[in-house]
Amino acid sequence: MYYFYIIVSAFGRIGFGITGNPKERNKQYCSHSGGIVDFVFLYGGLSTHAKALERTIKTQYTDHIWMIDDWATEWLNDNVSIEDFQYYVNELITERHFKLALVAKDFNFNSQ
Amino acid sequence: MSFNLTYQDVVRKPNPMVKINPMKQGSGKIVNLQDRVDKLNKNAAWKKTKKSWAEQGKVFDVSRIPRFTMEELGLLDIAEDVQRELDEKHCANRIAPTDVFDPALLQPALCIKTSNGKYISINSQHTVSTVAALIDAGLVPGVTDWRTFKFPFYYVETDSLAFARRAFGVHNGKGSKKQSQYMQLRNAVYIVRIDKETSDADEVAKERQVSIAEQHECFPVEVGSDYTKYPGTFTNISTFENLSDEEIDMACAWHNKYFHYEGIHVSLFFIYRDLVRKFKPAKCKVTGQLEEELAALIQSLFGNLAQFAESCKAVWSSYTENKHGYKDDWNDDIYAEALLQLYKKFGGQEKLPKALLETHDDLVEFFDDDILNLAP
Numbered sequence: 001m002y003y004f005y006i007i008v009s010a011f012g013r014i015g016f017g018i019t020g021n022p023k024e025r026n027k028q029y030c031s032h033s034g035g036i037v038d039f040v041f042l043y044g045g046l047s048t049h050a051k052a053l054e055r056t057i058k059t060q061y062t063d064h065i066w067m068i069d070d071w072a073t074e075w076l077n078d079n080v081s082i083e084d085f086q087y088y089v090n091e092l093i094t095e096r097h098f099k100l101a102l103v104a105k106d107f108n109f110n111s112q
Numbered sequence: 113m114s115f116n117l118t119y120q121d122v123v124r125k126p127n128p129m130v131k132i133n134p135m136k137q138g139s140g141k142i143v144n145l146q147d148r149v150d151k152l153n154k155n156a157a158w159k160k161t162k163k164s165w166a167e168q169g170k171v172f173d174v175s176r177i178p179r180f181t182m183e184e185l186g187l188l189d190i191a192e193d194v195q196r197e198l199d200e201k202h203c204a205n206r207i208a209p210t211d212v213f214d215p216a217l218l219q220p221a222l223c224i225k226t227s228n229g230k231y232i233s234i235n236s237q238h239t240v241s242t243v244a245a246l247i248d249a250g251l252v253p254g255v256t257d258w259r260t261f262k263f264p265f266y267y268v269e270t271d272s273l274a275f276a277r278r279a280f281g282v283h284n285g286k287g288s289k290k291q292s293q294y295m296q297l298r299n300a301v302y303i304v305r306i307d308k309e310t311s312d313a314d315e316v317a318k319e320r321q322v323s324i325a326e327q328h329e330c331f332p333v334e335v336g337s338d339y340t341k342y343p344g345t346f347t348n349i350s351t352f353e354n355l356s357d358e359e360i361d362m363a364c365a366w367h368n369k370y371f372h373y374e375g376i377h378v379s380l381f382f383i384y385r386d387l388v389r390k391f392k393p394a395k396c397k398v399t400g401q402l403e404e405e406l407a408a409l410i411q412s413l414f415g416n417l418a419q420f421a422e423s424c425k426a427v428w429s430s431y432t433e434n435k436h437g438y439k440d441d442w443n444d445d446i447y448a449e450a451l452l453q454l455y456k457k458f459g460g461q462e463k464l465p466k467a468l469l470e471t472h473d474d475l476v477e478f479f480d481d482d483i484l485n486l487a488p
Contacts, residue, residue, distance in 0.1 A: 002482075047482055048423060052415025059375055062341045096373065097120045098415055 002047035004054060004100060005039040005107070006086060013066065014085050015075040016057060018050045026109040039107040041086055043093070045100035053089070053098050061088065113488050115459040119408035122373050129331045129342045135298060135322055138306050178268045180220070183231065185244055186259030188221060190233045191273065203242045211312070218243065220264035222279070226271050234279045293349035294334040297322070321353065321360055328364035330376060344368065346376035355381055359388045362398065370407035371417060379421040379447040386448035386468060394465030402455075402462040409455055413483050424450045427478040434478070450475050457487050 003022045007015045010033045019025040022042055029037050043050070058065070058072070064085075066075040076085060093100050104111065152158045165171075207213065221236040233240065244258035255261050268275070297318055303309050304319035322332060333339035335347045344367070346352065352360070363384035367376055387398050414420040424446050432440035452460075452468050453476035477484070 046413075046415075047480065048413060048419050049415040051422065052419040055418055056374075056416070060341050095122055096415065097122070097411060099412075 001044050002050045003103075004043040004050045004089075006041040006082070006089065007037060007039050008082060009033065009075070010035055010037060013075050013078070014080055014082055015073075016054065016085075016089075017074050018054045020047070022107060023109045023111075026107065030109065036108055036110075040082060040105065041089075041102060042104040042107045043089075043100045044103040045098070049098040049100055053092060053100060056092060056096070057089075113459040115405050115408075115455075115461060116488055117405070117408040117412040117458060119370060119404055119411055124372055127329050127343050127372070129339065129344055130329060132339075133326065133331050134339070135301050135326070135332065136305075138302055176268070178222075178266050181265050181267065182262040183265045184260050185221075185240060185263050187229075188223060188231045188233055188240060188265070190237050191276065198237060198241060202238050203245070207238060207242045208246065220266040223265055223267045224272075224276050224279075225267045225269045227269075231265060231267060232273075232276060234276050292334060293353075294332060294347070297332060297349050297353070318353065320357065321355070324357055324360045325352070325364045328361075328368040329372065330364040330367060340375060343373050343375060346378065346380075348378040348381070351378050351381045355385055356388070359384050362388065366403055366407070370404075370411070374416050374418070377416075377418040377421050379417055379424070382444045383448045383451060386445065390448070390465045390467050394467060396463045396465050399462055402460075405460055405462070406451060406455060409451070409458060409460075413454070413486065420451070421447065423479060423483070426480075427475060430478040431472065431475055446472070446475070450479075454479065454483075457484070459488050 002018065002020050004018050005016065005022060005025070007017070007029060009015060017025070022039060026037070026039060043053075058074075061076075062072070064076050064080050066073050066077050092098065218239055219236065221231070221240050222234045223231045223236065224234060225231050240263065243261070243263065246252055247255050247258035247261055252261075268279075270276075300312075300315040300318040301322050303312070303315050310316050325331065329344045331339070331342075331345050332349055332352060333345045333347060339345050340347060355363070359381075363380050366384070367374075367380055391398055410417055410420050414423060425442060427450060428442060428446050429439045432438065449468050449472055452464050453473075455462075456464065456469065457476050
């Protein structure tokens with residue numbers, strides 16, 4: 001099982017990423033931000049499809065990617081809401097037949 | 113065992129590239145220099161550069177601008193330790209071919225003028241050598257001696273060979289913005305489409321390649337441009353140009369039929385290169401069924417071709433490390449070999465060339481278990 005997650009930072013910025021170990025990845029975010037940050041939506045499924053989904057977002061959702069100088073981060077611009085982004089992700093998964101499903105909400109390293 | 117993966121249709125949405133394709137027609141826009149000055153003045157990098165000039169007290173010394181004159185070719189010397197060796201084939205095959213040579217395309221002799229009145233070439237020896245040799249061959253009507261033939265010289269007065277050496281580097285690429293593969297292709301296409309000029313067979317062939325791709329909603333675009341976010345775009349121009357018309361037609365048709373919602377990964381071109389070139393001698397046929405089943409395999413196991421390509425690179429690393437004890441450099445042939453071996457592994461029944469299946473015969477076993485476990 002491999003995962004694609006949508007995260008909201010302590011400042012309210014929406015981000016995304018992939019991991020094989022969501023608990024460890026969440027711990028890293030918490031450690032850097034100095035507080036609990038949730039993976040608001042956690043999708044699980046085929047590793048190649050999770051990676052393909054992330055790649056698609058990075059190439060086709062590029063107008064909404066938060067840039068630091070010339071560095072394209074894995075965070076989105078201020079004006080992107082969690083609803084808008086989750087709708088986009090769900091649409092990609094459905095339309096492109098990615099073998100991924102929502103497996104958890106508000107997930108963090110303490111989750112069971 | 114039969115092939116049990118099925119391609120699932122993806123809703124086709126209008127591709128904005130059909131309307132905004134920059135290859136389709138030039139903008140026809142001509143701007144004055146003020147437009148460019150305004151652009152620079154708004155640019156952050158330019159503002160930073162201006163600031164550093166001010167901070168360092170640097171000013172533009174106009175007396176250093178090179179000067180222009182018409183001088184006799186006989187006055188020009190070539191310092192062999194500044195310029196490269198003369199490449200005779202470059203003169204014969206690139207500058208002087210009958211279908212290419214046009215005096216209007218000759219560039220001025222770039223040189224330094226020393227305090228004893230000598231001109232030393234910085235970057236022009238192939239041009240001036242060709243011109244002098246054409247005169248020497250009696251091919252310039254009315255001109256009998258190249259030594260007294262006046263040619264445009266663009267020069268800086270200095271005795272410094274260090275300057276000449278540095279200038280040679282600048283004029284040969286160092287510090288200059290090179291024309292990209294995309295810009296070269298676009299120029300060729302514009303010459304045929306906009307200028308209606310079809311005397312250069314190479315330009316005509318390139319325009320034809322682009323037209324074939326466009327028929328299938330596939331579009332060459334510049335690396336890093338805003339266009340790359342749109343489906344059907346690709347940036348690897350040199351691989352595209354190395355394909356035959358048939359290979360481009362088949363590759364782009366397949367992409368547009370099955371992956372019209374994705375950008376084009378360069379692996380598409382390598383795969384179709386090998387499907388066409390290696391199927392024919394083996395008397396195998398790229399059937400519609402094979403193409404659909406390959407699309408089903410890519411979609412079901414990898415999501416898209418870009419992810420398939422990434423997986424192939426990991427497979428090749430593992431394979432070579434296992435076989436040879438080290439990770440070998442990437443090999444573009446692996447895309448087609450891995451794809452067809454996977455196809456067989458998943459029960460594909462179409463006839464395939466042995467050359468693609470057996471060159472690295474157990475490559476397929478190095479895909480991740482979560483892929484291989486899906487095989488019947």
